[in-house]
Amino acid sequence: MATFYDTHKNAGVLSAAIPAISIMIIVDTIGIIANSLVIMITIFAMSLRSTTNYLLAMQCFFDSIHVLAHYYLAYVLYSGKNFDTLPTCFFIMAVPLTGLSIGMSLIFFTAVDRLFAVLLPSKHQKLNKVLYLGSILAICMGYNVYILYIGYLNAKQHKDTMVICLIIEGLHGTPSTVWSAIATGLVFTAVFIYIIIGICIHRKFNSNVNTRKLYKSLFILCILMTFSWVLSCVNGILSSVFNLSEELAFFIPLYVGITINVACGSNFFILTRYSKEYRIAAKDFFERIGIQGVFKPASKTFPWM
Template identity: 25%
Template sequence: MSGPLLLSLGIDRFLACQFPVIYRQLCSRSVIYLLLQLAVPIGYTTYITMSSYTQRDSETLVICQVPLALSGSSFEEFNTGGFIINVGVVIIYFVTFLKLRSLSVHESQLKVVFKSILYTVIFVILGWCTVTLVNILCIHLVADIDSQHIMMIYAGISLNMACASNVFVFYKINSDYRSAIQKLLEIKIPDKVYPMTSIIGSVTNGDLRKF
Protein backbone atom coordinates (compact mmCIF):
# COMPACT_ATOMS: atom_id res chain seq x y z
CA MET A 1 0.00 0.00 0.00
CA SER A 2 3.00 2.33 0.39
CA GLY A 3 3.20 3.29 -3.30
CA PRO A 4 -0.49 4.27 -3.63
CA LEU A 5 -0.30 6.13 -0.31
CA LEU A 6 2.65 8.18 -1.60
CA LEU A 7 0.63 8.95 -4.72
CA SER A 8 -2.30 10.14 -2.58
CA LEU A 9 0.08 12.27 -0.51
CA GLY A 10 1.51 13.81 -3.67
CA ILE A 11 -1.97 14.63 -4.97
CA ASP A 12 -2.81 16.20 -1.61
CA ARG A 13 0.24 18.48 -1.75
CA PHE A 14 -0.43 19.32 -5.38
CA LEU A 15 -3.97 20.43 -4.53
CA ALA A 16 -2.70 22.45 -1.56
CA CYS A 17 -0.26 24.36 -3.78
CA GLN A 18 -2.21 24.62 -7.02
CA PHE A 19 -5.80 25.02 -5.76
CA PRO A 20 -5.64 26.37 -2.17
CA VAL A 21 -9.30 27.45 -2.07
CA ILE A 22 -10.58 24.05 -3.19
CA TYR A 23 -8.12 22.40 -0.80
CA ARG A 24 -9.51 24.34 2.18
CA GLN A 25 -13.00 23.28 1.21
CA LEU A 26 -11.92 19.63 1.05
CA CYS A 27 -10.17 19.87 4.41
CA SER A 28 -13.32 21.35 5.97
CA ARG A 29 -14.86 17.92 5.43
CA SER A 30 -11.91 15.98 6.73
CA VAL A 31 -13.61 12.58 7.08
CA ILE A 32 -14.91 12.53 3.50
CA TYR A 33 -11.61 13.84 2.14
CA LEU A 34 -9.65 11.21 4.07
CA LEU A 35 -11.87 8.45 2.72
CA LEU A 36 -11.35 9.74 -0.82
CA GLN A 37 -7.59 9.77 -0.27
CA LEU A 38 -7.63 6.19 0.99
CA ALA A 39 -9.99 4.84 -1.68
CA VAL A 40 -7.33 4.12 -4.31
CA PRO A 41 -4.67 2.68 -1.93
CA ILE A 42 -7.18 0.40 -0.21
CA GLY A 43 -8.86 -0.61 -3.48
CA TYR A 44 -5.56 -1.37 -5.22
CA THR A 45 -4.15 -3.35 -2.29
CA THR A 46 -7.38 -5.29 -1.84
CA TYR A 47 -7.45 -6.24 -5.51
CA ILE A 48 -3.83 -7.45 -5.52
CA THR A 49 -4.36 -9.41 -2.30
CA MET A 50 -7.56 -11.10 -3.53
CA SER A 51 -6.03 -11.81 -6.94
CA SER A 52 -3.00 -13.52 -5.41
CA TYR A 53 -5.22 -15.44 -2.97
CA THR A 54 -7.46 -16.86 -5.69
CA GLN A 55 -4.43 -17.94 -7.73
CA ARG A 56 -2.49 -19.49 -4.83
CA ASP A 57 -0.69 -22.76 -5.40
CA SER A 58 -0.33 -24.85 -2.26
CA GLU A 59 2.24 -27.14 -3.88
CA THR A 60 4.70 -24.38 -4.78
CA LEU A 61 7.63 -24.06 -2.37
CA VAL A 62 8.30 -20.38 -1.71
CA ILE A 63 11.85 -19.33 -0.85
CA CYS A 64 12.53 -16.43 1.50
CA GLN A 65 11.17 -13.75 -0.83
CA VAL A 66 7.69 -12.45 -0.09
CA PRO A 67 6.59 -11.49 -3.66
CA LEU A 68 7.09 -15.09 -4.82
CA ALA A 69 3.98 -16.00 -2.82
CA LEU A 70 2.01 -14.21 -5.57
CA SER A 71 1.07 -16.88 -8.08
CA GLY A 72 -0.20 -16.69 -11.64
CA SER A 73 -0.71 -13.27 -13.17
CA SER A 74 -1.05 -11.53 -9.78
CA PHE A 75 2.75 -11.16 -9.47
CA GLU A 76 2.98 -9.40 -12.84
CA GLU A 77 -0.04 -7.25 -11.95
CA PHE A 78 1.65 -6.30 -8.68
CA ASN A 79 4.83 -5.19 -10.44
CA THR A 80 3.13 -3.46 -13.37
CA GLY A 81 0.68 -1.63 -11.13
CA GLY A 82 3.42 -0.68 -8.68
CA PHE A 83 5.66 0.67 -11.45
CA ILE A 84 2.84 2.79 -12.92
CA ILE A 85 1.94 4.15 -9.48
CA ASN A 86 5.55 5.04 -8.68
CA VAL A 87 5.98 6.84 -12.00
CA GLY A 88 2.77 8.74 -11.18
CA VAL A 89 4.23 9.71 -7.79
CA VAL A 90 7.37 11.07 -9.43
CA ILE A 91 5.33 13.11 -11.93
CA ILE A 92 2.93 14.57 -9.34
CA TYR A 93 5.77 15.53 -7.00
CA PHE A 94 7.76 17.08 -9.84
CA VAL A 95 4.81 19.21 -10.93
CA THR A 96 4.20 20.30 -7.33
CA PHE A 97 7.89 21.11 -6.92
CA LEU A 98 7.76 23.37 -9.97
CA LYS A 99 4.77 25.13 -8.44
CA LEU A 100 6.58 25.64 -5.13
CA ARG A 101 9.67 26.95 -6.90
CA SER A 102 7.59 29.69 -8.53
CA LEU A 103 6.30 31.02 -5.20
CA SER A 104 7.58 34.24 -3.66
CA VAL A 105 10.45 34.47 -1.20
CA HIS A 106 7.97 34.76 1.67
CA GLU A 107 7.03 31.14 1.05
CA SER A 108 10.58 29.89 1.64
CA GLN A 109 9.62 27.92 4.75
CA LEU A 110 7.08 25.96 2.70
CA LYS A 111 9.81 25.13 0.20
CA VAL A 112 12.08 23.82 2.96
CA VAL A 113 9.35 21.53 4.30
CA PHE A 114 8.55 20.17 0.85
CA LYS A 115 12.23 19.72 0.06
CA SER A 116 12.70 17.30 2.95
CA ILE A 117 9.68 15.25 1.88
CA LEU A 118 10.72 15.35 -1.76
CA TYR A 119 14.17 13.92 -1.05
CA THR A 120 12.71 11.08 0.99
CA VAL A 121 10.18 10.24 -1.71
CA ILE A 122 12.94 10.20 -4.34
CA PHE A 123 14.89 7.62 -2.32
CA VAL A 124 11.81 5.44 -1.82
CA ILE A 125 10.56 5.72 -5.39
CA LEU A 126 13.94 4.90 -6.87
CA GLY A 127 13.99 1.76 -4.76
CA TRP A 128 10.50 0.60 -5.70
CA CYS A 129 10.89 1.56 -9.36
CA THR A 130 14.07 -0.48 -9.61
CA VAL A 131 12.49 -3.56 -8.04
CA THR A 132 9.27 -3.49 -10.07
CA LEU A 133 11.08 -2.77 -13.34
CA VAL A 134 13.60 -5.59 -12.82
CA ASN A 135 10.80 -7.98 -11.89
CA ILE A 136 8.86 -7.09 -15.04
CA LEU A 137 11.94 -7.59 -17.21
CA CYS A 138 12.70 -10.90 -15.52
CA ILE A 139 9.22 -12.22 -16.26
CA HIS A 140 9.43 -11.45 -19.99
CA LEU A 141 13.14 -11.73 -20.78
CA VAL A 142 14.59 -14.38 -18.43
CA ALA A 143 13.42 -17.97 -18.95
CA ASP A 144 15.33 -19.67 -16.14
CA ILE A 145 13.43 -19.51 -12.84
CA ASP A 146 16.55 -19.63 -10.67
CA SER A 147 18.07 -16.70 -12.57
CA GLN A 148 14.85 -14.75 -12.09
CA HIS A 149 15.00 -15.31 -8.34
CA ILE A 150 18.64 -14.19 -8.12
CA MET A 151 17.98 -11.02 -10.12
CA MET A 152 14.94 -10.17 -7.98
CA ILE A 153 16.91 -10.64 -4.77
CA TYR A 154 19.69 -8.30 -5.91
CA ALA A 155 17.15 -5.75 -7.16
CA GLY A 156 15.61 -5.73 -3.69
CA ILE A 157 18.84 -4.31 -2.22
CA SER A 158 18.04 -0.85 -3.59
CA LEU A 159 14.56 -1.02 -2.05
CA ASN A 160 15.93 -1.98 1.36
CA MET A 161 18.46 0.86 1.20
CA ALA A 162 15.73 3.33 0.24
CA CYS A 163 13.44 2.25 3.07
CA ALA A 164 16.29 2.47 5.60
CA SER A 165 17.38 5.94 4.42
CA ASN A 166 14.25 7.85 5.46
CA VAL A 167 15.32 8.71 8.99
CA PHE A 168 18.80 9.83 7.88
CA VAL A 169 17.43 12.05 5.12
CA PHE A 170 14.97 13.73 7.48
CA TYR A 171 17.65 14.17 10.14
CA LYS A 172 20.05 15.81 7.69
CA ILE A 173 17.83 18.37 5.97
CA ASN A 174 15.05 19.25 8.41
CA SER A 175 15.70 20.93 11.78
CA ASP A 176 12.28 20.00 13.19
CA TYR A 177 12.85 16.29 12.55
CA ARG A 178 16.42 16.62 13.82
CA SER A 179 15.32 18.01 17.18
CA ALA A 180 12.53 15.40 17.45
CA ILE A 181 14.95 12.53 16.74
CA GLN A 182 17.48 13.93 19.22
CA LYS A 183 14.75 14.11 21.84
CA LEU A 184 13.66 10.56 21.03
CA LEU A 185 17.23 9.29 21.43
CA GLU A 186 17.72 11.48 24.54
CA ILE A 187 20.59 13.36 22.92
CA LYS A 188 21.08 16.61 24.82
CA ILE A 189 22.19 19.58 22.74
CA PRO A 190 23.48 22.62 24.65
CA ASP A 191 21.29 25.67 24.26
CA LYS A 192 22.78 28.69 22.55
CA VAL A 193 22.92 31.93 24.52
CA TYR A 194 22.21 35.05 22.50
CA PRO A 195 23.45 38.46 23.77
CA MET A 196 20.70 41.00 24.47
CA THR A 197 22.67 43.86 26.02
CA SER A 198 23.04 45.93 22.87
CA ILE A 199 19.31 46.47 22.33
CA ILE A 200 18.52 47.02 26.01
CA GLY A 201 21.51 49.28 26.50
CA SER A 202 20.64 51.57 23.60
CA VAL A 203 17.06 51.97 24.75
CA THR A 204 18.10 52.58 28.36
CA ASN A 205 20.69 55.20 27.43
CA GLY A 206 18.19 56.95 25.22
CA ASP A 207 15.66 57.07 28.01
CA LEU A 208 18.22 58.38 30.48
CA ARG A 209 19.24 61.21 28.14
CA LYS A 210 15.64 62.42 28.15
CA PHE A 211 15.96 63.16 31.85
Protein backbone atom coordinates in the same frame (compact mmCIF):
# COMPACT_ATOMS: atom_id res chain seq x y z
CA MET B 1 15.76 -30.78 -17.21
CA ALA B 2 15.53 -30.41 -13.43
CA THR B 3 13.62 -27.39 -12.18
CA PHE B 4 14.84 -24.91 -9.57
CA TYR B 5 12.60 -26.66 -7.04
CA ASP B 6 13.90 -30.13 -7.93
CA THR B 7 17.48 -28.94 -7.60
CA HIS B 8 17.13 -27.15 -4.27
CA LYS B 9 14.25 -28.77 -2.39
CA ASN B 10 16.59 -31.01 -0.39
CA ALA B 11 19.79 -29.02 -0.86
CA GLY B 12 19.77 -27.37 2.56
CA VAL B 13 20.89 -23.78 3.00
CA LEU B 14 21.19 -21.73 -0.19
CA SER B 15 24.54 -20.16 0.62
CA ALA B 16 24.32 -17.60 -2.19
CA ALA B 17 21.17 -16.14 -0.61
CA ILE B 18 22.58 -15.72 2.91
CA PRO B 19 24.46 -12.42 2.35
CA ALA B 20 21.36 -10.82 0.80
CA ILE B 21 18.93 -11.87 3.53
CA SER B 22 21.44 -10.93 6.24
CA ILE B 23 21.78 -7.42 4.80
CA MET B 24 17.99 -7.17 4.53
CA ILE B 25 17.46 -8.10 8.18
CA ILE B 26 20.00 -5.49 9.34
CA VAL B 27 18.52 -2.78 7.09
CA ASP B 28 14.94 -3.71 8.03
CA THR B 29 15.63 -3.69 11.77
CA ILE B 30 17.20 -0.23 11.54
CA GLY B 31 14.35 0.88 9.28
CA ILE B 32 11.60 -0.30 11.65
CA ILE B 33 13.22 1.55 14.55
CA ALA B 34 13.69 4.68 12.41
CA ASN B 35 10.12 4.57 11.08
CA SER B 36 8.82 4.16 14.63
CA LEU B 37 10.71 7.33 15.54
CA VAL B 38 8.96 9.25 12.75
CA ILE B 39 5.59 8.04 14.05
CA MET B 40 6.39 8.99 17.66
CA ILE B 41 7.82 12.37 16.65
CA THR B 42 4.65 13.09 14.67
CA ILE B 43 2.49 12.18 17.68
CA PHE B 44 4.38 14.40 20.12
CA ALA B 45 5.32 17.40 17.94
CA MET B 46 2.63 20.06 17.69
CA SER B 47 4.43 21.48 14.64
CA LEU B 48 3.81 18.27 12.65
CA ARG B 49 0.05 18.49 12.27
CA SER B 50 -0.39 18.90 8.53
CA THR B 51 -2.03 16.24 6.37
CA THR B 52 1.36 15.53 4.80
CA ASN B 53 2.90 14.85 8.21
CA TYR B 54 0.14 12.37 8.99
CA LEU B 55 0.46 10.70 5.58
CA LEU B 56 4.20 10.30 6.14
CA ALA B 57 3.59 8.75 9.55
CA MET B 58 1.10 6.31 8.03
CA GLN B 59 3.57 5.46 5.29
CA CYS B 60 6.25 4.74 7.90
CA PHE B 61 3.83 2.42 9.71
CA PHE B 62 2.92 0.46 6.58
CA ASP B 63 6.54 0.34 5.37
CA SER B 64 7.42 -1.31 8.68
CA ILE B 65 4.59 -3.84 8.24
CA HIS B 66 5.86 -4.55 4.72
CA VAL B 67 9.43 -5.43 5.72
CA LEU B 68 8.28 -7.90 8.39
CA ALA B 69 8.03 -10.35 5.48
CA HIS B 70 11.80 -10.68 5.39
CA TYR B 71 12.01 -12.14 8.89
CA TYR B 72 10.03 -15.15 7.72
CA LEU B 73 12.15 -15.31 4.56
CA ALA B 74 15.23 -15.28 6.79
CA TYR B 75 13.85 -18.27 8.72
CA VAL B 76 13.18 -20.11 5.45
CA LEU B 77 16.67 -19.48 4.07
CA TYR B 78 18.69 -19.88 7.28
CA SER B 79 16.93 -23.14 8.13
CA GLY B 80 17.31 -24.65 4.67
CA LYS B 81 13.53 -25.15 4.45
CA ASN B 82 13.60 -23.10 1.23
CA PHE B 83 10.14 -23.82 -0.19
CA ASP B 84 6.48 -23.40 0.74
CA THR B 85 3.31 -24.11 -1.19
CA LEU B 86 1.86 -21.00 -2.82
CA PRO B 87 -1.24 -20.94 -0.53
CA THR B 88 0.99 -21.16 2.56
CA CYS B 89 3.18 -18.33 1.28
CA PHE B 90 0.15 -16.20 0.42
CA PHE B 91 -1.40 -16.48 3.86
CA ILE B 92 1.92 -15.84 5.63
CA MET B 93 2.54 -12.79 3.45
CA ALA B 94 -1.00 -11.38 3.56
CA VAL B 95 -0.18 -8.85 6.31
CA PRO B 96 3.19 -7.75 4.83
CA LEU B 97 1.52 -7.50 1.41
CA THR B 98 -1.02 -5.17 2.99
CA GLY B 99 1.83 -2.99 4.23
CA LEU B 100 3.48 -3.08 0.82
CA SER B 101 0.37 -2.17 -1.18
CA ILE B 102 -0.83 0.59 1.15
CA GLY B 103 2.69 1.98 1.59
CA MET B 104 3.14 2.28 -2.17
CA SER B 105 -0.28 3.92 -2.51
CA LEU B 106 0.59 6.48 0.16
CA ILE B 107 3.66 7.58 -1.81
CA PHE B 108 1.27 8.64 -4.57
CA PHE B 109 -1.29 10.25 -2.27
CA THR B 110 1.39 12.19 -0.37
CA ALA B 111 2.49 13.70 -3.68
CA VAL B 112 -1.12 14.54 -4.56
CA ASP B 113 -1.59 16.13 -1.14
CA ARG B 114 1.44 18.38 -1.63
CA LEU B 115 0.24 19.39 -5.11
CA PHE B 116 -3.17 20.22 -3.63
CA ALA B 117 -1.47 22.35 -0.95
CA VAL B 118 0.57 24.22 -3.57
CA LEU B 119 -2.21 24.88 -6.10
CA LEU B 120 -5.10 25.46 -3.69
CA PRO B 121 -3.53 26.43 -0.35
CA SER B 122 -6.60 28.08 1.18
CA LYS B 123 -8.88 25.13 0.42
CA HIS B 124 -6.23 22.68 1.62
CA GLN B 125 -5.96 24.47 4.97
CA LYS B 126 -9.74 24.27 5.49
CA LEU B 127 -9.94 20.50 4.91
CA ASN B 128 -11.61 18.22 7.42
CA LYS B 129 -8.44 16.24 8.14
CA VAL B 130 -10.21 13.21 9.60
CA LEU B 131 -12.52 12.86 6.59
CA TYR B 132 -9.73 13.64 4.11
CA LEU B 133 -7.18 11.21 5.55
CA GLY B 134 -9.88 8.62 6.20
CA SER B 135 -10.93 8.77 2.55
CA ILE B 136 -7.35 8.31 1.37
CA LEU B 137 -6.86 5.36 3.70
CA ALA B 138 -10.17 3.83 2.54
CA ILE B 139 -9.06 4.03 -1.11
CA CYS B 140 -5.73 2.42 -0.21
CA MET B 141 -7.52 -0.32 1.73
CA GLY B 142 -9.86 -0.96 -1.20
CA TYR B 143 -6.90 -1.35 -3.54
CA ASN B 144 -5.23 -3.69 -1.06
CA VAL B 145 -8.38 -5.83 -0.77
CA TYR B 146 -8.44 -6.17 -4.56
CA ILE B 147 -4.80 -7.27 -4.68
CA LEU B 148 -5.28 -9.78 -1.86
CA TYR B 149 -8.44 -11.11 -3.51
CA ILE B 150 -6.78 -11.87 -6.85
CA GLY B 151 -3.80 -13.27 -4.94
CA TYR B 152 -6.08 -15.58 -2.97
CA LEU B 153 -7.85 -16.83 -6.10
CA ASN B 154 -4.49 -17.44 -7.76
CA ALA B 155 -3.11 -19.33 -4.75
CA LYS B 156 -6.26 -21.45 -4.59
CA GLN B 157 -5.95 -22.27 -8.29
CA HIS B 158 -2.23 -23.17 -8.04
CA LYS B 159 -2.22 -24.84 -4.64
CA ASP B 160 0.55 -27.29 -5.57
CA THR B 161 3.00 -24.64 -6.79
CA MET B 162 6.14 -24.46 -4.67
CA VAL B 163 7.83 -21.09 -4.10
CA ILE B 164 10.58 -19.53 -2.02
CA CYS B 165 8.46 -17.17 0.03
CA LEU B 166 9.63 -13.69 -0.91
CA ILE B 167 6.87 -11.19 -0.25
CA ILE B 168 6.00 -10.79 -3.92
CA GLU B 169 5.85 -14.58 -4.34
CA GLY B 170 2.68 -14.49 -2.29
CA LEU B 171 1.23 -13.04 -5.52
CA HIS B 172 3.07 -15.52 -7.74
CA GLY B 173 2.16 -15.24 -11.41
CA THR B 174 -0.48 -12.90 -12.85
CA PRO B 175 -1.34 -11.09 -9.56
CA SER B 176 2.34 -10.17 -9.21
CA THR B 177 2.33 -8.67 -12.71
CA VAL B 178 -0.85 -6.70 -11.98
CA TRP B 179 0.53 -5.42 -8.68
CA SER B 180 3.90 -4.46 -10.22
CA ALA B 181 2.24 -2.54 -13.06
CA ILE B 182 0.04 -0.56 -10.67
CA ALA B 183 2.88 0.10 -8.21
CA THR B 184 5.19 1.29 -10.98
CA GLY B 185 2.48 3.60 -12.28
CA LEU B 186 1.90 5.06 -8.81
CA VAL B 187 5.59 5.73 -8.16
CA PHE B 188 6.35 7.28 -11.54
CA THR B 189 3.21 9.42 -11.35
CA ALA B 190 4.36 10.63 -7.92
CA VAL B 191 7.72 11.66 -9.41
CA PHE B 192 5.92 13.55 -12.18
CA ILE B 193 3.77 15.33 -9.58
CA TYR B 194 6.85 16.38 -7.60
CA ILE B 195 8.39 17.79 -10.78
CA ILE B 196 5.24 19.88 -11.27
CA ILE B 197 5.46 21.01 -7.64
CA GLY B 198 9.11 21.98 -8.17
CA ILE B 199 8.13 24.11 -11.16
CA CYS B 200 5.39 25.79 -9.11
CA ILE B 201 7.82 26.49 -6.27
CA HIS B 202 10.35 27.96 -8.70
CA ARG B 203 7.75 30.27 -10.20
CA LYS B 204 6.43 31.35 -6.80
CA PHE B 205 9.77 31.38 -4.99
CA ASN B 206 8.91 34.33 -2.76
CA SER B 207 5.39 33.14 -1.95
CA ASN B 208 4.15 31.54 1.26
CA VAL B 209 6.75 29.21 2.77
CA ASN B 210 4.04 26.57 3.28
CA THR B 211 4.22 25.79 -0.42
CA ARG B 212 7.84 24.73 -0.02
CA LYS B 213 7.70 22.75 3.23
CA LEU B 214 9.02 19.20 2.98
CA TYR B 215 9.47 19.43 -0.80
CA LYS B 216 13.10 18.36 -0.96
CA SER B 217 12.66 15.57 1.60
CA LEU B 218 9.62 14.13 -0.15
CA PHE B 219 11.21 14.37 -3.58
CA ILE B 220 14.34 12.53 -2.41
CA LEU B 221 12.26 9.80 -0.75
CA CYS B 222 10.24 9.38 -3.93
CA ILE B 223 13.36 9.25 -6.11
CA LEU B 224 14.88 6.58 -3.85
CA MET B 225 11.80 4.41 -4.24
CA THR B 226 11.67 5.08 -7.98
CA PHE B 227 15.33 4.12 -8.39
CA SER B 228 14.72 0.81 -6.63
CA TRP B 229 11.73 0.09 -8.85
CA VAL B 230 13.66 0.97 -12.01
CA LEU B 231 16.29 -1.59 -10.99
CA SER B 232 13.57 -4.17 -10.39
CA CYS B 233 11.92 -3.44 -13.75
CA VAL B 234 15.22 -3.59 -15.61
CA ASN B 235 15.96 -6.89 -13.91
CA GLY B 236 12.58 -8.27 -15.00
CA ILE B 237 13.10 -7.13 -18.59
CA LEU B 238 16.62 -8.58 -18.77
CA SER B 239 15.41 -11.86 -17.28
CA SER B 240 12.81 -12.15 -20.05
CA VAL B 241 15.01 -10.96 -22.91
CA PHE B 242 17.98 -13.15 -22.03
CA ASN B 243 15.87 -16.04 -20.72
CA LEU B 244 17.85 -16.25 -17.49
CA SER B 245 17.94 -19.48 -15.55
CA GLU B 246 15.54 -19.99 -12.63
CA GLU B 247 18.48 -19.60 -10.23
CA LEU B 248 19.42 -16.18 -11.59
CA ALA B 249 15.74 -15.20 -11.81
CA PHE B 250 15.59 -15.78 -8.03
CA PHE B 251 18.97 -14.50 -6.83
CA ILE B 252 19.17 -11.28 -8.86
CA PRO B 253 15.79 -9.89 -7.61
CA LEU B 254 16.74 -10.97 -4.09
CA TYR B 255 19.82 -8.74 -4.16
CA VAL B 256 18.15 -5.93 -6.13
CA GLY B 257 15.38 -5.96 -3.52
CA ILE B 258 17.84 -4.65 -0.93
CA THR B 259 17.47 -1.20 -2.54
CA ILE B 260 13.71 -1.24 -1.84
CA ASN B 261 14.42 -2.07 1.80
CA VAL B 262 16.86 0.84 2.02
CA ALA B 263 14.21 3.16 0.57
CA CYS B 264 11.57 1.93 3.05
CA GLY B 265 13.92 2.49 5.99
CA SER B 266 15.26 5.89 4.98
CA ASN B 267 12.28 8.08 5.95
CA PHE B 268 13.62 9.24 9.32
CA PHE B 269 17.13 9.94 8.01
CA ILE B 270 15.99 11.90 4.95
CA LEU B 271 13.35 13.87 6.83
CA THR B 272 15.67 14.90 9.67
CA ARG B 273 18.49 15.72 7.26
CA TYR B 274 16.57 17.90 4.81
CA SER B 275 13.54 19.16 6.77
CA LYS B 276 14.18 21.76 9.47
CA GLU B 277 10.67 21.07 10.80
CA TYR B 278 11.41 17.38 11.40
CA ARG B 279 14.91 18.06 12.68
CA ILE B 280 13.64 20.40 15.39
CA ALA B 281 10.79 18.01 16.27
CA ALA B 282 13.23 15.08 16.52
CA LYS B 283 15.61 17.10 18.70
CA ASP B 284 12.76 18.03 21.05
CA PHE B 285 11.58 14.41 21.19
CA PHE B 286 15.00 13.05 22.11
CA GLU B 287 15.43 15.74 24.76
CA ARG B 288 12.01 14.81 26.14
CA ILE B 289 13.25 11.25 26.74
CA GLY B 290 16.56 12.43 28.19
CA ILE B 291 18.85 12.11 25.17
CA GLN B 292 20.80 15.30 24.53
CA GLY B 293 22.82 16.52 21.56
CA VAL B 294 21.47 14.11 18.94
CA PHE B 295 20.92 16.86 16.38
CA LYS B 296 23.32 19.76 16.02
CA PRO B 297 22.08 23.06 14.60
CA ALA B 298 22.26 23.04 10.81
CA SER B 299 25.13 25.12 9.43
CA LYS B 300 23.19 25.92 6.29
CA THR B 301 19.53 26.44 5.61
CA PHE B 302 17.58 26.07 2.40
CA PRO B 303 14.43 27.91 1.32
CA TRP B 304 12.57 24.60 0.88
CA MET B 305 13.35 23.36 4.42
